[in-house]
Amino acid sequence: RLILYRHLTDTLTADCNAVLKALQPIFQEQGMTETVHNWEDHGYLATYVKKNGSFANLRIHPHGLVLVDLQSYNDHMKGREEVDQLLNKVEERMKELFHGNIKRVKRLPAILRGGVIDRYWPTADGRLVEYDIDEVVYDEDSPFQNIKILHSKQFGNILILSGDVNLAESDLAYTQAIMGSGKEDYTGKEVLILGGGDGGILYEIVKLKPKMVTMVEISFDKQLIIQLSSSCKYMRKTCGDVLDNLKGECYQVLIEDCIPVLKRYAKEGRMFDYVINDLTAVPISTSPEEDSTWEFLRLILDLSMKVLKQDGKYFTQGNCINLTDALTLYEEQLSRLYCPVEFSKETVCVPSYMELYP
Amino acid sequence: RLILYRHLTDTLTADCNAVLKALQPIFQEQGMTETVHNWEDHGYLATYVKKNGSFANLRIHPHGLVLVDLQSYNDHMKGREEVDQLLNKVEERMKELFHGNIKRVKRLPAILRGGVIDRYWPTADGRLVEYDIDEVVYDEDSPFQNIKILHSKQFGNILILSGDVNLAESDLAYTQAIMGSGKEDYTGKEVLILGGGDGGILYEIVKLKPKMVTMVEISFDKQLIIQLSSSCKYMRKTCGDVLDNLKGECYQVLIEDCIPVLKRYAKEGRMFDYVINDLTAVPISTSPEEDSTWEFLRLILDLSMKVLKQDGKYFTQGNCINLTDALTLYEEQLSRLYCPVEFSKETVCVPSYMELYP
Numbered sequence: 183r184l185i186l187y188r189h190l191t192d193t194l195t196a197d198c199n200a201v202l203k204a205l206q207p208i209f210q211e212q213g214m215t216e217t218v219h220n221w222e223d224h225g226y227l228a229t230y231v232k233k234n235g236s237f238a239n240l241r242i243h244p245h246g247l248v249l250v251d252l253q254s255y256n257d258h259m260k261g262r263e264e265v266d267q268l269l270n271k272v273e274e275r276m277k278e279l280f281h282g283n284i285k286r287v288k289r290l291p292a293i294l295r296g297g298v299i300d301r302y303w304p305t306a307d308g309r310l311v312e313y314d315i316d317e318v319v320y321d322e323d324s325p326f327q328n329i330k331i332l333h334s335k336q337f338g339n340i341l342i343l344s345g346d347v348n349l350a351e352s353d354l355a356y357t358q359a360i361m362g363s364g365k366e367d368y369t370g371k372e373v374l375i376l377g378g379g380d381g382g383i384l385y386e387i388v389k390l391k392p393k394m395v396t397m398v399e400i401s402f403d404k405q406l407i408i409q410l411s412s413s414c415k416y417m418r419k420t421c422g423d424v425l426d427n428l429k430g431e432c433y434q435v436l437i438e439d440c441i442p443v444l445k446r447y448a449k450e451g452r453m454f455d456y457v458i459n460d461l462t463a464v465p466i467s468t469s470p471e472e473d474s475t476w477e478f479l480r481l482i483l484d485l486s487m488k489v490l491k492q493d494g495k496y497f498t499q500g501n502c503i504n505l506t507d508a509l510t511l512y513e514e515q516l517s518r519l520y521c522p523v524e525f526s527k528e529t530v531c532v533p534s535y536m537e538l539y540p
Numbered sequence: 541r542l543i544l545y546r547h548l549t550d551t552l553t554a555d556c557n558a559v560l561k562a563l564q565p566i567f568q569e570q571g572m573t574e575t576v577h578n579w580e581d582h583g584y585l586a587t588y589v590k591k592n593g594s595f596a597n598l599r600i601h602p603h604g605l606v607l608v609d610l611q612s613y614n615d616h617m618k619g620r621e622e623v624d625q626l627l628n629k630v631e632e633r634m635k636e637l638f639h640g641n642i643k644r645v646k647r648l649p650a651i652l653r654g655g656v657i658d659r660y661w662p663t664a665d666g667r668l669v670e671y672d673i674d675e676v677v678y679d680e681d682s683p684f685q686n687i688k689i690l691h692s693k694q695f696g697n698i699l700i701l702s703g704d705v706n707l708a709e710s711d712l713a714y715t716q717a718i719m720g721s722g723k724e725d726y727t728g729k730e731v732l733i734l735g736g737g738d739g740g741i742l743y744e745i746v747k748l749k750p751k752m753v754t755m756v757e758i759s760f761d762k763q764l765i766i767q768l769s770s771s772c773k774y775m776r777k778t779c780g781d782v783l784d785n786l787k788g789e790c791y792q793v794l795i796e797d798c799i800p801v802l803k804r805y806a807k808e809g810r811m812f813d814y815v816i817n818d819l820t821a822v823p824i825s826t827s828p829e830e831d832s833t834w835e836f837l838r839l840i841l842d843l844s845m846k847v848l849k850q851d852g853k854y855f856t857q858g859n860c861i862n863l864t865d866a867l868t869l870y871e872e873q874l875s876r877l878y879c880p881v882e883f884s885k886e887t888v889c890v891p892s893y894m895e896l897y898p
Binding site: 215217219221223224225227229231233234235237239241243247249251253255286288290291293295296300301302304307308309310311312313314 | 573575577579581582583585587589591592593595597599601605607609611613644646648649651653654658659660662665666667668669670671672
């Protein structure tokens with residue numbers, strides 16, 4: 183439940199035994215049972231077990247790194263105080279032992295595991311991030327993915343698809359960016375949205391009096407429409423009531439794989455002023471064409487260009503700005519399209535993503 | 541070095557012994573030495589020690605939570621692969637044992653400890669956040685605080701004062717917000733900046749041709765000016781060259797505690813169009829008036845109002861939006877000022893803060 187650590191980098195190699203001797207009493211006072219493992223060349227591991235089911239690991243490295251990890255089952259503040267007192271003692275004792283000559287001391291916040299609420303949703307580039315989740319609003323499996331809606335105190339409800347943070351109520355910035363950052367006039371325009379299951383783009387564009395918006399979202403099915411509209415109940419700030427019905431005055435939602443739809447439109451010569459690709463980063467289509475994610479992306483791009491008017495525009499999301507290879511690869515795809523395209527990119531801060539997204 | 545875990549929530553209470561028996565071989569195959577602790581009523585803790593100095597904790601709780609924590613010293617990808625293989629085995633074995641009836645399985649990214657680079661800088665509301673730090677650019681103690689400049693791939697250089705993320709090169713949004721979000725005309729105006737050590741506000745306002753900007757920053761001293769200007773070398777995007785000199789055509793930087801300065805100005809009747817309070821969230825002044833942080837804040841507010849023209853404006857930062865008590869308390873201070881004030885607030889997304897700031 184709780185992890186934290188101490189660094190001690192002494193100019194000399196630390197005397198592991200002296201450290202162990204100095205810290206042992208602190209844990210023994212707690213009535214903890216000790217087990218010590220001694221490596222000839224890797225220092226000590228002391229494990230302290232308490233009657234209430236909690237335990238501590240004290241790892242002493244010969245080069246001077248000392249790590250203390252505590253794990254306890256129940257989360258009562260009292261436990262926290264005890265832990266802080268214990269760690270304060272460890273800190274004092276170490277400072278005495280090395281006459282304050284300790285290079286770095288650091289405690290990490292507790293990591294909560296096994297609770298109803300999972301607060302840890304790593305970023306796209308794999309960094310550990312704890313969200314201020316205080317409620318599981320919705321959690322269901324669709325045939326395509328797991329759909330979670332978790333409530334964050336600061337971001338509002340967050341839509342998490344198969345473990346990836348997809349959109350939060352705080353993230354109008356994302357929707358605005360993928361719509362062209364307010365620089366586009368959608369009035370009377372024909373718009374095609376690929377994906378966009380959260381309804382944010384549809385909701386924002388419909389406000390702008392377009393001629394017709396067609397949204398093609400595969401990840402709906404009968405059961406999912408119910409799920410989605412119920413989940414949209416929880417994302418009102420994002421999608422309003424636009425997904426309560428699959429048809430509106432100036433919009434329709436097709437529950438289909440976008441690839442056959444794009445091919446049909448291309449065949450029919452149906453053209454759009456705007457194509458907005460909001461498919462989830464990793465495509466969830468099951469169409470045979472998708473022999474690889476990148477093939478799929480290029481296919482989508484090619485087909486989109488076919489249904490795009492001469493002066494039409496194509497908007498899509500990139501990915502975490504740190505995934506430079508992926509982004510470069512993506513831009514390479516653009517040069518491999520059947521028709522030449524101009525493109526520009528913009529980076530935005532999407533509050534709930536905790537990373538910058540081009 | 542690496543932490544991750546498994547959840548297994550069986551409808552029945554898990555048979556701890558069965559789980560232990562099922563998982564033991566996986567660790568034994570690794571040539572790890574096992575120590576098992578058995579609580580009558582709290583399940584098992586099995587510790588596995590490897591010759592190379594790494595070890596694993598397997599914690600089996602009777603209500604069905606199983607946690608696996610691995611800690612190893614060296615960070616070579618090979619180690620990572622080994623870990624993943626081991627965890628895959630644990631996962632398979634568990635699924636066999638419970639016929640796939642496992643409620644949740646989750647791995648967390650590795651937590652890196654004891655390295656030269658510390659990637660973990662918790663948010664103001666105490667959540668664990670890993671930054672994409674790839675370089676320690678600058679790290680010095682001033683008489684008032686520790687000044688770190690760490691480079692983040694996505695945020696650029698980040699200024700960290702005494703462990704608190706203060707500002708990153710990506711955070712123009714913060715500077716713009718505390719300047720009134722572009723709605724203010726600073727041309728020919730008298731501006732007073734309290735704090736603002738990173739130089740961002742000064743740099744942005746000076747561009748707007750004010751009459752005179754006075755910045756009062758206590759946390760400079762002779763030695764620190766060198767530090768700061770050298771640190772500003774690393775924050776060029778934020779402060780340009782504005783702090784290379786303490787005097788410019790339309791600005792001056794006073795290296796003083798702002799309280800006596802404010803009192804002096806109030807006495808002299810020196811008035812300003814704008815007072816921007818950018819003092820670090822926890823005041824670092826040592827003036828006797830500061831018998832408490834809140835007293836100090838109110839004192840600053842009172843004195844600021846005294847030097848503010850009739851139609852003048854006072855801008856300041858709030859704090860993490862989750863610290864609602866603090867924010868409410870702050871607003872209470874506003875009602876306790878010697879003169880009535882109107883106030884409004886705005887919340888912005890400061891990229892590097894990873895939380896919303898009013």
